Amino acid sequence: MSISLDEQPIQDNYHTEKKPFLSYLTEDWWAVILGGFLISLVIYFYGLGYTIDLPVYKWATLDDLSAKIFSADNILKIFGVWVVFLSLTTIAIALSGGKVKRFILGFTFIYVVSIFAFLIGGNKNVSYYGLEYVVFALLIGILLGNLVQLPQWLKEAVRSEFYIKTGLVILGTTILSADLVKAGLPGILQAVVVVSAVWFFSMWLSRKLKVDDEFGVILASAVSICGVSAAIVAAGAINGDKRKLSYVTTLVLIMAIPMMVLQPWAVKFFNIPEVVGGAWLGGTLDTTATVTAAGDLIGPIAVKAGVIAKFSQNVFIGVAAFLIAIWWAYKKPKKSNGEIAIQKGNGIGIVWERFPKFVIGFIAASLIFSFLLSAETSKAVVPSLSGLRTVWFAMAFVSIGMEAKLSSLIKLQEGKPAVVFGVAQLFNIFWTLLWAYILFGGYIFEVPDFK
Template sequence: MSENINLEVALEEAAAETTPLKRGFLKSLTEDWWALILGAIIISATVLFTINGGEIKLPVYKWSGSDELFNKILSINNILLVLETGVIFLALASIAIILSGGNIKKFVPGFAFIYLLVNVSFIIGGNKGIAYYGLEYVVFALLIGLILGNLVNIPAWLKEAVRSEFYIKTGLVILGTTILSSDLVSAGLPGIIQAIIVVTAVWFFSLWLSRKLKVDDEFGIILASAVSICGVSAAIVAAGAINGDKKKLSYVTTLVLLTAIPMMILQPWLIRVLHIPEIVGGAWLGGTLDTTASVAAAGAIVGPAAVKAGVIAKFSQNVFIGVAAFLIAIWWAYRKPKESAKEGAIQITAEKPSLKVVWERFPKFVLGFIAASLIFSFLLSPATVKSVSATLGSLRTVWFGMAFICIGMEAKFTDLVKLQGGRPAYTFIGAQVFNIFWTLLWSYLLFGGYIFPVPQF
């Protein structure tokens, strides 16, 4: 009997010793780690379920008329799929919130409300007429968030779920599955060379211009990445890599969306007026417009060859998201000054951090992004990658959609107008003008038959 009592006491003491450790470890996991973990769970579950013969059904949002809207999008079956998807996402997100010490009672209703708004933006963006002009759900999600954030006082239960960086980083881990080495190879040498020359030159020009206009480097890096690589996605990755200010990310996101619409209209018009060859024009669109959808929409106005050349050029640039995130994170960790207290004030020192400090500052979600890219490029069969790509793309879009709603909520129009006296906007516009002319030059040289034979599409 006494042996049993002693055993029970020993077990209780062991539990008392280990529980704080476990809880402390879980609470020590940062947002980056939770994004990596959730992204890995979603990717792994999707792959395993699919290769074992399962079929993952997701909601559909594309429609062209009132009949399809009510009989397809708002049908009972599709609404049930929307609810099922939302419940799964809520369950996954709740794990991270609970184990990291968040308020789950406030988070659940807040998450549900944001998820509802995301689906509204998906339905609006899914209209065939709207999609024809390249207007994606991103525009409407951001607008909905901006309206709420600027006209309504966000209640506490909703604020708990406004976690734009968490949603963004989870989506970016899944985005890694689409960045394949095979895409870079299939893009061909002209597309690869154009991507390297354009991304590098435009990025450094933009950062140089931001410094000339006295825009801080944190802002400058987000701006440079947005202009040079692929707009909103690149801005998000860059902001995550340096733990950038949410207001600055919101500002850049707004600038990207505001400039994308006139560019989609004016560039195809200029291609026709200036008699730019169709393939050259397509490569120009792919190197300057921010998303594959906008490139395809603008290219369709020019011609089918322009669409193919534009998508190839855009794919080549998209591959550089992961490379840029990794290099920016390393550079920023070494460059970022260290703050230390001295006589009640903050003293900035230029002390070079150790590898340990670099590791602590390095955004862990980037590791998930790179791992996903490598696994899908080299370890999984092309058939498997193809079978899960659409599903993972849809799941990623949900995370991104929620992030854009939250970015809008966090952005204040007054802050956007006052932020650094409008200099970031001048930087963005100046860098975009340079990008337009620089990319056109190299599109002519690489796709116009001056260096390589004209590609045949």
């Protein structure tokens, strides 16, 4: 169930006696409002003839670092994003009864840490190995959360769910129906067969090993769809435990590195056709960036096939979020004071009460960019929106890291979730390879021409 920002900040440390203005707006609705405002702002400026240029963080040498990253223009852009994000979030916190002064200080600190994570992940040598900002945002947050006693002013801004949900609304702009058409029938069929089979296998295995369903849903979504992004969406859809999301994210990142190296090697060693190998990468690796990097080790056809397969699979994020949210709303009764409360009202009312409202924003953004905006406008504004979304996600992972206690992560359900993830990922690798051969190997359809 979504909880308003005034009712329960993530640490549950601050409550206001006076009921704040607009207290009926939950955290989910604030995410929709803020995400929707940023989307509208970018489209509005594009209509006026302006493209919002975001800071750059990619660099290879120290000369690049000083000339590009620390140039006056780039620093001004970093400052501008901070001003916009801080203004929007502060309004939400103020109207929800939060501690504004503490939040401003804490938000600024988390933002600076996020920029530092972008700088590390932006290095050419680091990004070559598939290590992105998410890794460093999470690691820095974990170090801070486990080695330092967080001050009260920082705790007020550690609101991982708020940042994640706002980023997810913006993520909807990149999930386009046109990508399904681009993927073609083989890509769509592979996505359907792989996602559904791997998801249900992961859930079955979770229950066999007595891993709770909340953990199972996040694990299954991460393995079957697209790693970190799918884990975030699934955790948001069921209002999942942030420790479990942190755990799954760590597993995804650890597993991705050897997969990026070993899968291209296997394609060459076993003489797997390049188009099949690309489809295999697209169905198993986490992000489009990692698919592209691994595909480069095989060839240009593998890159194209992999990216198209990844596109078709990414579309399932929205479908999964919607279906998981409805299933979870029916499955889990509302709790009151630790006891299971009897639900009153009809089924639709219960589902609406528990349904994560940010999913509505996510789906609305996807539909608007798929059917209402022109392809030219969509193509022009999506890069800026994707850049803004990554800032929200970086701040979310810094916050998740701060909340994650290593001792509890290690002990969490006796390591069984890690076993589920590993076995499910192996199933995913072999199952996807089978269907990549069937659908892209010329057995049913003509071999796609990606030259």
